[in-house]
Structure formats: structure tokens, C-alpha cells
Amino acid sequence: MTAAAEHAPSTDLDQIRESVRALCADYPGEYWRAKDEKRAYPSEFVNALTQSGFLAALIPEEYGGSGLGIIEAGAILEEIQKMGCNGGACHAQMYTMGTILKHGSAEQKKGWLPKIATGELRLQAFGVTEPTSGTDTLSLRTTAVREGDHYVVNGQKVWTSRAEHSDLMLLLARTTPKDKVAKKTDGLSVMVVDMQKAKGNGLTIRPIPTMMNHATTEVFFDNMKVPVENLIGEEGKGFRYILDGMNAERILIAHECVGDARWFIEKAKTYATERVVFGRPIGANQGIQFPIARAYAQTEAANLMVQKSAAMYDAGKPCGPEANMAKMLASEASWAAADMCVQTFGGFGFAAEYDIERKFRETRLYTVAPISTNLILAFIGEHVLKMPRSY
Numbered sequence: 001m002t003a004a005a006e007h008a009p010s011t012d013l014d015q016i017r018e019s020v021r022a023l024c025a026d027y028p029g030e031y032w033r034a035k036d037e038k039r040a041y042p043s044e045f046v047n048a049l050t051q052s053g054f055l056a057a058l059i060p061e062e063y064g065g066s067g068l069g070i071i072e073a074g075a076i077l078e079e080i081q082k083m084g085c086n087g088g089a090c091h092a093q094m095y096t097m098g099t100i101l102k103h104g105s106a107e108q109k110k111g112w113l114p115k116i117a118t119g120e121l122r123l124q125a126f127g128v129t130e131p132t133s134g135t136d137t138l139s140l141r142t143t144a145v146r147e148g149d150h151y152v153v154n155g156q157k158v159w160t161s162r163a164e165h166s167d168l169m170l171l172l173a174r175t176t177p178k179d180k181v182a183k184k185t186d187g188l189s190v191m192v193v194d195m196q197k198a199k200g201n202g203l204t205i206r207p208i209p210t211m212m213n214h215a216t217t218e219v220f221f222d223n224m225k226v227p228v229e230n231l232i233g234e235e236g237k238g239f240r241y242i243l244d245g246m247n248a249e250r251i252l253i254a255h256e257c258v259g260d261a262r263w264f265i266e267k268a269k270t271y272a273t274e275r276v277v278f279g280r281p282i283g284a285n286q287g288i289q290f291p292i293a294r295a296y297a298q299t300e301a302a303n304l305m306v307q308k309s310a311a312m313y314d315a316g317k318p319c320g321p322e323a324n325m326a327k328m329l330a331s332e333a334s335w336a337a338a339d340m341c342v343q344t345f346g347g348f349g350f351a352a353e354y355d356i357e358r359k360f361r362e363t364r365l366y367t368v369a370p371i372s373t374n375l376i377l378a379f380i381g382e383h384v385l386k387m388p389r390s391y
């Protein structure tokens with residue numbers, strides 16, 4: 001049994017959390033700082049999570065996974081962040097999974113899922129965003145044209161994270177031109193790209209240097225062939241499948257944000273209690289103590305929505321508003337906690353060895369990606385509050 005396998009998850013939530021913490025303890029700040037400095041992928045950490053079964057939490061047992069729900073998957077990601085690690089290196093495996101689970105054929109599941117569960121295949125890349133269309137997904141320009149037993153894909157994606165470290169990519173492409181579809185949400189299709197085969201055969205990946213170590217890239221498709229058997233569900237219905245999976249994505253990212261926020265609060269609380277300036281702990285000053293208490297209250301409130309959305313998702317209930325609100329509230333809580341933590345640490349908040357500036361950069365992402373706050377507010381305004389469409 002490997003050291004990682006000793007930390008294998010059980011079905012009890014507290015035990016799962018404890019096992020994740022035990023695994024993460026092997027990957028302290030020094031590990032993440034070294035990776036961050038070189039912008040290197042944390043392969044050892046991802047391998048350990050894979051071997052211990054955590055990344056296969058959502059894969060049904062018949063395909064070699066643990067058959068757990070979003071509640072458990074979210075708890076795993078939350079603990080990772082709470083321990084100062086970064087699930088951003090591999091979280092997509094959990095949230096892209098839903099599309100294959102819900103809409104893939106039995107044959108596709110049999111072909112991919114057991115290999116994903118063992119780590120033989122990594123499903124880490126998710127190709128939706130494009131440079132011209134941005135958040136307006138229905139305007140994406142990448143096309144997949146059927147020619148016999150395969151599709152020929154042309155176009156470009158941007159911010160395709162982990163593409164260099166993944167074997168498979170879940171790709172959204174247009175299979176019917178926009179002006180030939182009855183409904184504007186039709187005509188997009190989801191397919192699984194075997195990236196190892198496609199590299200050099202129509203697929204080019206270029207890393208994008210970014211604020212934090214996120215292994216993100218832009219990818220170019222030039223007559224890249226994808227077998228028709230890799231199409232998920234029905235041709236032209238891909239946008240619906242992706243939207244469906246997005247609730248899972250929002251809920252899981254929201255868990256990560258709660259984990260981040262708790263990490264910042266713990267750091268700040270400890271430092272404020274120990275750091276003595278003017279002859280007393282800085283935490284004895286309300287100017288330092290109250291922002292920490294406020295961040296705590298904000299995080300606990302966000303967490304209630306996170307838990308609610310996860311429970312609704314696992315119960316099979318529609319949870320679009322809750323998933324979006326959870327992601328918005330939790331990302332705002334983690335960002336507020338990050339800002340508070342830097343302020344609490346003063347100058348030392350900027351020193352790499354405290355990990356605060358690294359986590360500060362990492363958690364900044366989540367009010368922008370995978371969906372920005374404005375678009376969540378637009379969704380709530382239009383679909384929950386029934387106000388006029390704002391875009």
C-alpha cells in the first residue's frame with residue numbers, strides 16, 4: 001500500500017475530511033512555494049490525491065470510483081484549500097466528470113471512467129472559453145464538422161487550464177452554424193478529445209503566464225480529428241449538458257473558497273494573538289480583531305449557502321440560483337479574508353515564506369472564474385427576481 005493509499009477516503013464525511021488533511025500534511029507551504037516559484041505543476045500532490053481515490057470520489061463504484069456525492073467531493077476540495085494546498089491543479093476532474101456521468105453512453109463510461117479512477121487517464125482540461133466570445137458562450141467560434149466517422153475541429157480556446165497535464169479534454173464546439181439553428185442554445189456539441197493523440201496532429205498548446213501557478217494555456221485546433229464515438233450525448237445539445245455540469249463546478253469551487261477563507265482566518269487569528277507591537281498583541285486592538293471576526297461571519301454565512309446548494313444538487317433538485325449564489329458569496333468571502341489577512345500581517349503578508357501572498361493570488365481568481373460575479377448577478381436579476389434581461 002502506498003503512503004497515499006493509506007489516506008483513502010471512507011464514506012463518513014468527518015473521516016473523509018480527516019484523511020484529506022492527513023494527505024495534505026505531506027505537502028506543506030515549502031512544497032507549494034517551490035512549485036509557485038517555478039510555475040511547475042504539482043504532479044506529486046495530484047498523483048497522491050489520485051492514488052488515494054479522492055479524485056475519483058464522484059465516479060460510481062462500478063467504474064472503480066467511490067460513488068460519493070457533491071457534498072463529499074466539496075468537503076475534499078475544501079479541506080485541500082484549508083490546509084494551504086491548491087486544488088486548482090486538479091479540481092476540474094471532479095466537475096467535468098458530471099457531463100460524462102450524466103450524458104455519456106454506457107460504452108463511453110466503461111472506456112474512460114475506470115482509467116480515470118486509477119489515474120491512467122487524466123481528465124483535467126475543459127475547453128469552453130474563447131478569446132473573442134468570452135462569457136458569451138453561445139457566440140463561440142470553434143467548429144466541429146462531421147466527415148464520415150470523425151469530426152474535424154478548427155478554432156481556438158483560451159484559459160484551458162491544465163491542458164499540458166491532461167490526457168483528455170472536454171471540448172465545447174459548434175456543430176451547426178448559429179444562423180441554422182431553431183433555438184440559440186442549439187448547435188453546440190460536447191466531445192472528449194484524446195489530447196495525447198491530438199498533440200502534433202492538429203492540436204497545439206501554449207502556456208499563458210499568469211498571476212498564479214495555474215497551468216493555464218491557450219489551445220489551437222487546426223483540422224484536429226475527433227472520432228464520432230467521442231461525442232457526448234446528442235449532437236447539438238452540448239450547451240445544455242455543459243450548463244448542467246456548471247452547477248457542480250460552481251458548488252465545488254465555492255467549497256474551495258470556503259476552505260481558502262478558513263485558512264486565511266486561521267492564519268490571521270494566530271498571528272494577531274502572537275504578534276506583539278506597542279507592548280500588546282495586535283489582536284487586542286479592535287482595528288485588527290474586528291476584520292478577522294467579520295471575515296469569519298462572512299465565511300460562515302457563505303458556507304450555509306454552499307451546504308444548501310450541495311444538498312440540493314445531491315438530492316437531484318434544480319439548484320441553479322443556489323449554486324450561483326454559493327459561488328458568488330464564497331468567492332467574495334475568501335477574497336475579503338485574503339485582504340484582511342494581508343492587512344493583519346502587515347509587511348510580513350508580502351513575504352513569500354508566509355504563503356499569504358501566494359494564497360492571496362490564488363483565491364483572487366474565483367470572483368472572475370469560472371464565472372464572474374457580474375454574470376451571476378445578471379442571472380439572479382433576470383431568472384430569480386424576474387427583472388429585465390441586462391445583456
Ligand SMILES: Cc1cc2nc3c(=O)[nH]c(=O)nc-3n(C[C@H](O)[C@H](O)[C@H](O)COP(=O)(O)OP(=O)(O)OC[C@H]3O[C@@H](n4cnc5c(N)ncnc54)[C@H](O)[C@@H]3O)c2cc1C
Pocket residue numbers: 125126127128129133134135136158159160161162210214216365368369370371372373374375378390391
Ligand atoms: C486562471 C484562469 C483559468 C481558467 N480556466 C478555464 C478553463 O479551464 N476552461 C475554460 O473554459 N475557461 C477557463 N477560464 C476562463 C474563465 O471562465 C473566464 O475568464 C471567465 O468566465 C470570464 O470570461 P472572460 O475572461 O472572457 O471575460 P469577459 O466575458 O470578456 O468579461 C470581462 C468582464 O466584463 C464583465 N461583463 C461581461 N459582460 C457583461 C455584462 N453583460 N454585464 C456585466 N458585466 C459583464 C465580466 O463580468 C468580466 O468582469 C479561466 C480563466 C482564468 C483567468
